[in-house]
Amino acid sequence: MRTILLVDNGSSRPDSTLNLRRIAERLAERVGEPIRPVSLLHADRVPAGRLNGRPAELLAPTLKRLVGAGVRNLRLVPLFFGPSRALTQFVPELAAEVAAELGPFRLEVAPGLCPLPEGEPRLVQILADNLSIAATRAAIEPRRVVLVDHGSPIPEVTAVRRWLALKLVERLGPDVRLEEAVMERRPGSEYDFNGPLLEDVLIHLAETDQSTPILLSMLFLSAGRHAGPDGDIARIRAGIEARFPRLQIQVAPLVGEHPGLIEILADRL
Helix, strand or coil: CCEEEEEECCCCCHHHHHHHHHHHHHHHHHHCCCEEEEECCCHHHCCHHHCCCCCCCEHHHHHHHHHHCCCCEEEEEECCCCCCHHHHHHHHHHHHHHHHHHCCCEEEECCCCCCCCCCCHHHHHHHHHHHHHHHHHHCCCCCEEEEEECCCCCHHHHHHHHHHHHHHHHHHCCCCEEEEEECCCCCCHHHHHHCCEHHHHHHHHHHHCCCCCEEEEECCCCCCCCCCCCCHHHHHHHHHHHHCCCCCEEEEEEHHHCCHHHHHHHHCC
């Protein structure tokens, strides 16, 4: 019998871990197998009292505990859009370390949410659905959209956002202008491939036109430091709207809130 781990990057914000658990519960119901939610990093900083009395689990101690208890067949399902170093370096190095200490075991790592070159059309549909929800809620027509993600110094991860942007603009049609933006990027022209910062993109769009609303398409799974009501994106939005009072900025729901995500994850099993 295999043990299935649903793994995210982790956050020091409790909402992220609670959402990871919610997704794991729904996935378990969908596939009829237990799903164990674990994070790579950070989540252990959240007091258990803010997580319904149950501390978050990190991958390294969880993997050592399972293998030490005799578990030898594991499947890791990543809650990552692209091939981050967490998947290409951290997880293989951790598995090798555990195997050296506790003996051989099998750890299969499922594909990420949008493996290239084939991509994941259902993820495009989720982004389109979430934009429709935001536009309907605000009673506006989507004319200007910014697809925003965390940002990465790894070209292969940025390529996932680019693929999604191209497919999303095809879905939205010729009347929609779509920009890409990131929340973090390293200085230097060698990282220009990562894209511009969200705040810079919004300022440019606002200076060009304050009358056409902007919709933020959120390439985030859970609320955390950047996404969510208390995140950096909400702060940036408030600042831009204060500076440009005629401009309306609407934020779409997160990918992790869409029921279609469960079907994508189920196929990874």
